[in-house]
Amino acid sequence: MTLTVFFSAPAVWEEYRTLLPQLLADAGIEADVVTEAPDPAIIDYIIYAPSAPLQDFTPFTNCKAVLSLWAGVERIVGNQTLTQPLCRMVDNSLTEGMVEWVVGHALRHHLGMDRHIINPDHVWDATCPPLARERKVAMLGMGALGSACAQALAALNFRVVGWSRTDKKVTPGIPGYHGAEGLESALRNADIVVALLPKTPETENLLNAERLAMLKTGAFILNPGRGPLIDDEALLAALDSGQVGHATLDVFRIEPLPQDHPFWSHPGVTVTPHIAADTRATGAAKVLVENIKRGEAGLPLLHVVDRVFGY
Numbered sequence: 001m002t003l004t005v006f007f008s009a010p011a012v013w014e015e016y017r018t019l020l021p022q023l024l025a026d027a028g029i030e031a032d033v034v035t036e037a038p039d040p041a042i043i044d045y046i047i048y049a050p051s052a053p054l055q056d057f058t059p060f061t062n063c064k065a066v067l068s069l070w071a072g073v074e075r076i077v078g079n080q081t082l083t084q085p086l087c088r089m090v091d092n093s094l095t096e097g098m099v100e101w102v103v104g105h106a107l108r109h110h111l112g113m114d115r116h117i118i119n120p121d122h123v124w125d126a127t128c129p130p131l132a133r134e135r136k137v138a139m140l141g142m143g144a145l146g147s148a149c150a151q152a153l154a155a156l157n158f159r160v161v162g163w164s165r166t167d168k169k170v171t172p173g174i175p176g177y178h179g180a181e182g183l184e185s186a187l188r189n190a191d192i193v194v195a196l197l198p199k200t201p202e203t204e205n206l207l208n209a210e211r212l213a214m215l216k217t218g219a220f221i222l223n224p225g226r227g228p229l230i231d232d233e234a235l236l237a238a239l240d241s242g243q244v245g246h247a248t249l250d251v252f253r254i255e256p257l258p259q260d261h262p263f264w265s266h267p268g269v270t271v272t273p274h275i276a277a278d279t280r281a282t283g284a285a286k287v288l289v290e291n292i293k294r295g296e297a298g299l300p301l302l303h304v305v306d307r308v309f310g311y
Helices: 010-016 019-026 093-112 146-153 179-187 232-241 281-297
Strands: 004-005 032-036 043-047 067-069 136-140 159-164 177-179 191-195 217-222 244-249 270-271
Touching: 004 019, 004 281, 010 177, 010 281, 019 281, 043 281, 067 281, 093 146, 093 191, 093 217, 093 244, 093 281, 136 146, 136 179, 146 159, 159 179, 177 179, 232 244, 232 270
Parallel strands: 004 032, 004 043, 043 067, 136 159, 136 191, 159 177, 191 217, 217 244, 244 270
Antiparallel strands: none
16 A cells, blocks of 8 residues: 655755655655645645644544654644544654754853953963863753753763653763752752743743843853753843853744844854754654554554644
8 A cells, every 4th residue: 555645844845845855765665745636535644744734633543643843842842633543753864963052052151262262352361161060950841852951962971961850761971850849959959951842831931030130140151952041131142141141042932033132143142043952854754654654563653742742
């Protein structure tokens, strides 16, 4: 039987046009990959991005699963027409990209590289930074991405602690906390905070004025997770007071970040345009094919989203 796979993310179709059908064939799966669905009832699988035009899944009565190209699913998880299993993207290339971004910016702030890179007055300042083992890093979110970043920073001798909303299996070598009380323990006197949590009602404004005050004075914030994890006004106030030394932000409540947003002009903020962990077709296509293969074999799908938790 030939499957029909609806690729409903037109913005990135060219990256997958040749690759995806070839990988399906290599896996022994007979499939037609289409970019339009004149008869939704014949679609077996939908490949999806939350920014895609498709929003009503009701007509896809025989669809076995919706396979997202994004790791984040907050734009789709509440869609009431989506009754099919939803799988988010978990791919090694996403993890590698995130680790590189987090480690790079953590080292940048740890070593104080900006004062040497941007030094118009040619100041000879021989002040040495502390060693990594003297810096506490709070990793908020210990899923696949957070755990990988935590382990990479720990390998450089940073004192890394992890925090999750719920009790998780401990990552070897990384002290773990969870819940409200655990969050305070993780944040207290942290030099660097990395926010790698999904956006849920429970995580919105997690880093508010009260919690930013728990950090060591002059702490650095890295947010490659989701924009709403941080209270923007509280962050700006903490930057202005010196409680936070610098914030490097990759994600925002509105994207692209509006031109008049104060983050653009604040000297204590670095804006990167949501590039920390981009989906790369070469890796993502393999994950898509593996899930289709598992679906056809009657095996559990990978990375199925829990609608209750929202990720």
